[in-house]
Amino acid sequence: MIKADVIIIGSGIAALQLAVHLNEDKNVRLLTKSKLRLSNSYLAQGGIAAAIGVNDHPSKHLTDTLEAGRFHNHLEAAKQIIYEAPSLIRDISGKGNVFDMDSNGEFSLGMEGAHREHRIVHSGGDATGKNLSEYFIEKLPPNLKVEEDSFAYELVLNSEGTRCIGVKVKRQDESQEIYYGNHIILATGGCGQLYKYSSNAKTVTGDGIALAYLAGAEIMDMEFIQFHPTLLFVNGDTKGLISEAVRGEGAILVDENGTPIMEGVHPFKDLAPRHIVSQTIHEYLKNGSQVYLDITSIKNFKNRFPQITELCEKHGVDLTKGKIPVVPGSHFMMGGIKTDLIGRTSIPGLYAIGESACTGLHGANRLASNSLLEGLYQGKKLAEWLNTVQQDPIEIEVSNHKKGCQRSRKLPDIQEIQEFMMERVGIVRSEMSLKKQKKWLEQFKLEEISSFDHFSISELTKIFMLFTANLITEAALQRTESRGGHYRMDFPTEDNERWLRKSIIQQKWEMEKRYEQIETALTT
Structure with a gap:
């Protein structure tokens, strides 16, 4: 049994940004299922979107984000993150030579899909994720202990089942450990490896979402998968x-x-x-x-x-x-564990940041290069909040509602999961294909599993993939329209009520932009 103030599960940009901004008087553990540098963030090529160009403005960036997200975005969340993007970039740039600059010493800004302006800040050409990760890794504080090859397989709740107080972990030798902490943070990324074709790191199999779901946390927008x-x-x-x-x-x-x-x-x-x-x-x-x-x-x-x-x-x-x-x-998951802007989930003591979280920034389809931005924002904001919150003693007595060990039916090969998800719940979907996948998933009777302690890491990986696949399939069945990353060939258009919502958002945002233009004119 190991105790810590903060336990971070994952090693992408959101996790690293959080780690370097936590006060050094905190005891922090960072657990990653593989190696510190094996993450989607490390593989990220494009860059970070921020309205810092001469002719750009956060209002333009926000408009592009809403349109790409097909107006399914949470407007206030998107606004707060996007308006803080320039300061996040300048803060990093002021502390290290990270980003590519032009001959005039200004940020070299790239263009990407669905953006109306050149606003992509990059590093090393197409090595942004790698260079930014290394920047943070060099700054990891001495109060942080990194533990690689540590597979988180179950969240621990208190005796009332009302608060998350820890996480169970398996090592490569299948030995087990329980970590207790005041704050448990899931920064495990998305679920790209559920599909046959994916840009994601091999380790990104939806573990964090499955862990949160099994603990009772609210999950949302799982039908929106960006290809x-x-x-x-x-x-x-x-x-x-x-x-x-x-x-x-x-x-x-x-x-x-x-x-x-x-x-x-x-x-x-x-x-x-x-x-x-x-x-x-x-x-x-x-x-x-x-x-x-x-x-x-x-x-x-x-x-x-x-x-x-x-x-x-x-x-x-x-x-x-x-x-x-x-x-x-498959590239990015717009949905995930429902959180507020700093990462608080529906379970006290449990947080999610980065791609595993769903703040509402991305809506139905993420605007290019908004992903690292969201991770930077949430990591910093959560650290600032944790640095000020009073920590209560950890209650070690835990809920013991699980009895015995009932193993699931024979599990499929990972390749079979990936092929069926690509074929039936991929770029183009239909009621027929989704119901076929739902029936296939039901045969494994996942709900009958009463304990995860005796499964191997390999088995747990498949089980979590199946749980996450089921969440995506169920959500895709329920949304009888096409929107963003969710395309139903039997419902190929967007729902009229949602277009009404779009109209309301657009009107509100146009009004806010006009006020901003007036304020800018008065101050200059």
Whole structure:
């Protein structure tokens, strides 16, 4: 039994930002199921969206976020995060040489899909996540102890079942440990590896969402899964992400004959919102046509995108021919554990930040490069709050409502889970495919599992994948419309009532923008 003030589960940007901003008088443990540097954040290529350009303004950034999110966003949450983005960037830049700058010493700003302005701050060209993670890792305080290869498999509640006070962990040798803490933070990322094609790290299998759900926390918007349009596709398999920044620099999507595929589909063409581009590519693939990124218009591609160049060359793609084969794959989960802006869940003592959390920022479809932004915001805000909150003694006596050990039925292979999710709950869905997946999931009788202690890490990974897959499938069945990352071929349009909501949000936001313009004019 180990006690700590704060227990952080995960090692992405949100977790690291939290860790470096906690007061050093706190005893902090950071648990990660694999290695410190193995996370989606570390793999992130594109950058961080922030309205810091001369012609940009947070109101423009917010408008783009709402439109990409198909007006399913939580307006106030989105506004608070986006308006703080410039200060978050400047705070990091003022403490270290992290971001790429232009010849005038200003931030070098990139363009990505569904943005109306160049506002993507990046580092090392396409190594933003890696460089930012290393920046934080170097600043980790001495009061923090990192424990790798620690698989969190159950949240511990108090005897009344009203507060989270700890987490059960398995090591690689299957030994078990219980960590007790005043504050338990889930920063475990999304669930990209539930799908056959994914840009996510191999460890991102929805564990944190399943843990929170099983503890009784509120989960929301699980039907909204973003499929990134461009994953490198070689020999029938995906090999990694080709950042949207490549299209931002001028690359276009073409079929095998060199014909542009986004012409006439959307006014933004290749920089349309991700769900539109992914659905378009999906149609071409379904009809037997391969899709490529034509990069011939990008000068000095290797210098601008060194990591992507290395990835392509590693897998035998000849960049001198100017075409990169791509397919869409699962990339980001807009839903997750319902939280407020600083990460508090419906269970006292339990928090979620980063992709595992659902603040309402992203709505039905995340705007490119808003993910690292959300992690930076929540990590810092939660740290500031934890630094001021009074800590009560940890109650070690725990609820013992689970009896015995009833193992589940035979579990499927991970590849089978991934293939069925891609086929039935993927880019294009229908009532028939979703019900088929629901019936397949029901055979494993997950609800009959009364204890997780005696399952291996491998078995627990599959069990959590199945729980999370069921949450997505159930939510997708319930939403009888298409919106953002959720496309139902049997309900291909957005619901009229939701368009009314859009209208109300737009009117309110246009009014706020006009007031801001007046205030700006008066002060200048």
